[in-house]
Amino acid sequence: MIESERYLNLLRWREKHIKESNLILILSFVVGILTAIAALVLKKLIEIIQHVLTSAFTVDSANYLYLLYPAIGILLASLFVRYIVRDDISHGVTHILYAISRRQGRIKRHNMWTSIVGSSLTIGMGGSVGAEAPIVLTGAAIGSNLGSYFKMNHKTLMLLMGCGAAGAIAGIFKAPIAGLFFTIEVLMLDMTAAFVLPLMVTSVTAASLSYFVTGTQPMFEFSMSEPFLLDRIPWAIILGMACGLVALYLIRGMNKVEGWYRKMGNPYYKLLLGAAALSVLIFLFPPLYGEGYTTISQLINGQPDILTEGSFFYAYKDNVWLLIGYMCLIIFFKIFASASTNGAGGVGGVFAPSLFVGALVGFVIARCFNELGISDVSEQNFALLGMAGMMTAVMHAPLTGIFLIAEMTGGFQLFLPLMIVSSVSYLTIFLFEKHSIYSMRLAQKGELVTHHKDKAVLTLMKVENVIEKDFDVVHPEMYLGDLVKVISMAKRNVFPVTDDNDILLGMVLLDDIRNIMFRKDLYMRFKVQKLMISPPAKLRITDTMEKVMRIFDDTNAWNLPVIDENDKYVGFVSKSKIFNSYRKVLVHFSDE
Numbered sequence: 001m002i003e004s005e006r007y008l009n010l011l012r013w014r015e016k017h018i019k020e021s022n023l024i025l026i027l028s029f030v031v032g033i034l035t036a037i038a039a040l041v042l043k044k045l046i047e048i049i050q051h052v053l054t055s056a057f058t059v060d061s062a063n064y065l066y067l068l069y070p071a072i073g074i075l076l077a078s079l080f081v082r083y084i085v086r087d088d089i090s091h092g093v094t095h096i097l098y099a100i101s102r103r104q105g106r107i108k109r110h111n112m113w114t115s116i117v118g119s120s121l122t123i124g125m126g127g128s129v130g131a132e133a134p135i136v137l138t139g140a141a142i143g144s145n146l147g148s149y150f151k152m153n154h155k156t157l158m159l160l161m162g163c164g165a166a167g168a169i170a171g172i173f174k175a176p177i178a179g180l181f182f183t184i185e186v187l188m189l190d191m192t193a194a195f196v197l198p199l200m201v202t203s204v205t206a207a208s209l210s211y212f213v214t215g216t217q218p219m220f221e222f223s224m225s226e227p228f229l230l231d232r233i234p235w236a237i238i239l240g241m242a243c244g245l246v247a248l249y250l251i252r253g254m255n256k257v258e259g260w261y262r263k264m265g266n267p268y269y270k271l272l273l274g275a276a277a278l279s280v281l282i283f284l285f286p287p288l289y290g291e292g293y294t295t296i297s298q299l300i301n302g303q304p305d306i307l308t309e310g311s312f313f314y315a316y317k318d319n320v321w322l323l324i325g326y327m328c329l330i331i332f333f334k335i336f337a338s339a340s341t342n343g344a345g346g347v348g349g350v351f352a353p354s355l356f357v358g359a360l361v362g363f364v365i366a367r368c369f370n371e372l373g374i375s376d377v378s379e380q381n382f383a384l385l386g387m388a389g390m391m392t393a394v395m396h397a398p399l400t401g402i403f404l405i406a407e408m409t410g411g412f413q414l415f416l417p418l419m420i421v422s423s424v425s426y427l428t429i430f431l432f433e434k435h436s437i438y439s440m441r442l443a444q445k446g447e448l449v450t451h452h453k454d455k456a457v458l459t460l461m462k463v464e465n466v467i468e469k470d471f472d473v474v475h476p477e478m479y480l481g482d483l484v485k486v487i488s489m490a491k492r493n494v495f496p497v498t499d500d501n502d503i504l505l506g507m508v509l510l511d512d513i514r515n516i517m518f519r520k521d522l523y524m525r526f527k528v529q530k531l532m533i534s535p536p537a538k539l540r541i542t543d544t545m546e547k548v549m550r551i552f553d554d555t556n557a558w559n560l561p562v563i564d565e566n567d568k569y570v571g572f573v574s575k576s577k578i579f580n581s582y583r584k585v586l587v588h589f590s591d592e
Contacts, residue, residue, distance in 0.1 A: 011151060024156060027146055028163045028198035032205025034146075035139035035167030039206070040213055042116045042135050043172060049124025050290055059309045066126070066283040066310075070341075071275035073125025077118045078271055078345025085114045090342050092137030092349055093438040096161060096187060099144070105157030106148060111141035118347030128278060128288045128337035132172060133349020136182075139168030159195055162187055163202035171206035173219055175407035178400055179203040185397035186438060220293075222300050222409040226378045228417045235375055239365055239382060240421040243389030244428025246331065246361050247354075250394060251429075251437045253335035254350065261343025274344020281337045285330050286310045288337045292356035299359045299383040300409065304367075320371055327364050331357055350437055354394040355387045362386020384411050388418045389425035396429070396436035398422040463541055463548060466578050467562050467571040473498055474528050476505060480516070481523030483508065483531070494559055496569050497532045504561055504569040506532035535561050541570055548573065 014023065057063045081089060087108065089095075092115060099107050115134035123131055143164030147157045162183040170179030180196075180203050228236075264270045282288045287295040287307050298306045304327070308317040313326050338353045366382035369375045384405060392401030401422045406412050433440065472490045474483055474497055486495065493510035508531050516522050536555035539548055539562045552560065552575060562570040 014150065020152075020156075023150065024152075024159065024198050025201055027143075027150070027160060028201040029205055031139070031143045031146060031160060031163045032167045032170075032202040033209060034142050035135075035164055035202070036171035036206035036209035038112075038116060038138050038142070039135050039168055039171035040210065042120055042131050042138075045116070045120035046124045046131060046290070049120065053125065054289070057310055060314050061310070062283065062312050063286070063310050064283070066286060066289065067279045070126035070128075070278045070282050070289075073122050073127055074275045074278065074341065074344045074346045075271065076125070077122040077127070077347050078267070080118055080121065081114075081345060081347065082267065085110060085118070087114075089115050089118055089134075089137070090347055091438075092133035092135075092140075093165075093186060095137055096140045096165060097439055099140070100158055100161065100187065105144055105154055105161055107137075107141040107144040107161070109141070109145055111137055112145060113138070115347060122341060122346035122348050123290050126278070126282055126289045127341040127346045127348055128282065128290070128292075128334065128353065129341045129346060129348025130291050130350065130352025130355075131348065132169070132351035134347055135172055136165045136168045136349075139164030139166075139171075143167075159198060162195070163198055166199050167202040167206035169404075170203040171210045173404060173408045174207055174210050174214075175219075175404050176200075176203035176207040178404035178407055179206070181399040181403055182397065185400050186395055186436065218410040219408040220297050220300060222380070222384060222411050224378075224411065224413055225302065225380055228378075228381060228414055232375065232377055233417075233420060235369060235377055235382075236385065236417045236420045237424050239362060239385055240389050240424025241428050242365055243358060243361055243386055243421065243425040244393045244431075246357060247390055247393030247425065247429050248432050250335055250350075250354070250357060250390075251433055251440070254339045254437070255440070257336060257339035258343050261339070267345065271344050274340040274346075277340040278337055278344070281333050281340075284311065285326075285333060287330055287356075288334065291352040293352065296355060296359045296383075296387070299363045300380050300387075302380050304363060304379075320367070324364055324367055324371075327360050331360050331364075350394060351391075354390045358387040358390025359383045360386070361390060381414060381417070384409055384414065385417050385421045389421040392422040393425040393429040394437050396426065396433075396439075398426045401425075463539065463543055463545065463562065463573065466573050467541075468574060468577060469571040471496055471572055473569065474508060475499070476527065476529035476532065478528045479524050480513070480526040480528075480531070481520075483513075483528055484517050484523065487517065494572065496561055496572070497528055498569045502568040504535075504538065504563050504567065505529075506534050507561065508532050538563050539573055540565070545578075549578070552578075 053069055087110065089111065095107070099105060115138050119131050119134035123129060140161040141164065143160035144157055147160040152160070165187060166179035166183045169182045170176040180199050183199055261270050261274065286309070295307060298304065304323060305317045308314045308323070308326065313322070317323060334353055334357055338350060341348055362382040362385050363379050366377045366379040369377050370379070388401045388405040391404060392398045395401070402418045405418060406415060471492050472486050472495055474486055474495050476497055476499065487510065495508040496504060497506045497508060498504055508528060512533065513531055516526070536557045537551050537560055539551065539560050541562055541564050559572050559574045561572055564570055
């Protein structure tokens with residue numbers, strides 16, 4: 001009771017002394033600090049676990065502990081999620097998009113720490129996924145819960161979630177500009193001028209703290225061996241197209257493989273199959289171990305031979321075409337390794353796998369150009385450009401891809417080719433997939449908020465919030481006389497007809513019976529079942545508002561009944577009610 005009173009006093013003091021606009025800036029600063037700390041803790045945990053487990057591995061032969069570590073990591077992570085968290089914490093960015101569209105910007109409190117634990121166990125012990133999606137979910141959860149603590153409205157909660165996501169990207173990659181664009185492009189909020197300043201505050205704060213703790217050098221050391229020449233633009237275009245096509249394979253392949261795991265009902269079967277598949281793949285292809293950042297660093301610094309260390313392929317590291325084939329196999333099997341990690345119960349995202357595959361694609365294409373005598377291009381530059389192209393295509397976020405790679409490598413001198421590759425890869429993937437790997441499932445369900453304001457407002461609206469229940473229900477065995485009595489007390493001119501189990505059978509319109517309702521000689525002659533008509537359409541309470549509006553347009557109806565999943569009558573939805581709600585949400589969603 002004392003804590004509650006102190007809490008209420010704090011809220012009153014805040015309302016009296018701190019304007020909401022100033023409070024948002026203060027909270028965005030705090031979110032930046034907390035997300036940077038969370039990102040640094042997660043990175044350090046992964047580094048410690050990986051160093052302890054793999055520091056004694058041999059270079060010139062296979063290491064059989066690769067068969068054991070990933071399985072143990074997935075087992076520990078899945079047990080943690082199943083018995084301690086008891087909630088789904090995978091696919092972090094998709095969770096954020098769902099919270100924006102269907103949960104009014106609210107994320108559960110446990111997401112502020114559970115993803116850190118789950119992903120550090122998964123990735124540290126070899127899970128072939130990335131830590132960025134978990135840390136983005138952690139950051140968004142910090143922003144959401146901090147805003148909820150101060151009783152902020154729906155719009156501000158969405159902003160603070162975006163701040164948390166931006167801070168997470170800025171903190172883990174030392175990339176404040178990329179953090180800002182990630183929130184705008186991937187989370188797809190309609191960012192107005194009032195939104196940009198808090199996002200900048202969070203991004204700069206998180207990146208500055210990360211710089212202060214780990215130094216000012218970029219995440220990946222990159223020394224440009226040769227400048228990008230204009231006559232290599234055609235080869236950059238080809239790389240962009242290749243990245244788009246490989247991204248299509250990655251998106252559809254991972255969804256397909258994860259779909260196989262979802263269809264397996266027994267969680268222990270999923271754990272056994274996923275752990276076995278992942279362990280075997282990592283044993284054969286050690287670069288699949290963990291996030292793959294060591295591989296990226298080797299490729300952008302011209303050391304591809306090191307990729308074969310600790311594997312059966314080490315003896316063939318000097319054979320150019322066998323090395324290229326080895327890299328192509330890694331690209332092919334990466335989706336199986338990543339999907340098996342998540343499908344079996346691990347915690348991670350596709351952020352790092354996208355960078356990993358992109359670097360390999362860029363290097364392989366450049367090496368093929370050079371070996372075949374087609375052109376003389378820098379393999380290091382192309383590895384870096386491939387990272388941007390793959391990131392852009394997988395996330396449908398060209399600005400994020402460009403600035404992220406430039407900031408995390410210091411490769412700003414390659415800005416023109418970064419733009420070319422990212423643009424072409426985005427255009428290529430958009431021909432086949434209209435949504436990113438994060439948003440495609442929500443888009444299929446009609447639950448995705450986008451930059452299209454009309455669609456965004458409709459997505460934020462829910463059918464249950466516009467249902468009207470003040471309609472008088474009648475039954476098919478009632479006589480006209482009984483119906484007239486109901487009409488005399490009613491406020492509506494539409495009367496739903498249901499059976500004894502509340503199943504909707506039809507409806508009676510006042511206009512249809514107006515000519516006979518005053519003829520008492522017919523009161524005991526006609527029953528409701530003779531007078532009722534079928535509705536033009538029935539809405540389901542689970543329908544999206546976009547689907548509801550489409551049904552209204554198709555039927556030209558003004559009122560339509562709503563039924564639940566068991567076909568039981570719930571109420572009516574009217575166009576006027578939808579329009580009123582739409583205006584309210586639009587005002588709330590738009591900038592003041």
